[in-house]
Amino acid sequence: MAENELADPRTSDSNTISRRDVIKSVIAAGAVSSTSYLFRVSKVWGQASAPGAVDRLITLNVNGQDRRVDVMKQETLVMTLRYKLGLTGTKIGCDQAECGACTVLIDDVPYYSCSVFTHTVRDKKIQTIEGLAKPDGTLHPVQQGVIDQQGFQCAFCMSGFVMATVGYLKTNPNPTRTELAHGISGNLCRCQDYDKILTAMMRGAEHLRKA
């Protein structure tokens, strides 16, 4: 697979490495990232990195800004966004491509960021929930739909639903309720507030058409 091709971590050769190992290594790397980058002596998964095997210090375009960040070869995008770039609006629910809480847009297409290796999106535009509102604070129409309808209970799943809806509306700006429900069906709500969520997302679609 080409280095920049989006890959599903669940189907890659890294299957022999547990998610717990990934998380531990991301956290550990935060403490040693600077020196390990300079001297290429970091230990990942208990093995020494091959010298020059991958660039760890990379540039990501996130919410319209270029951000320099030190990432490991098998670090997932959600880890980078939350724990390296401080963009905690993107949530981790299942961390295994099942719930959609981690949904972000990559070149305007919704992806589960828990299942995208950060290195594969270096040349792409990433948008998170933090990048939806205008600089003057005006909410995105879909965010305004949530405000209008009070469409969530605990709201843990909200940013994922909003990003999935924003992405879906780029392909179908005037969906029926059934079409939108199908379009964002990859997102789950543990409070099971689906009817209100869908009403809020439909209101957001209506706002977007008038914007």
Ligand code: FES
């Ligand atoms: S956290 Fe990514 S799909 Fe659940």
Ligand code: FES
């Ligand atoms: S509103 Fe609680 S998880 Fe969706």
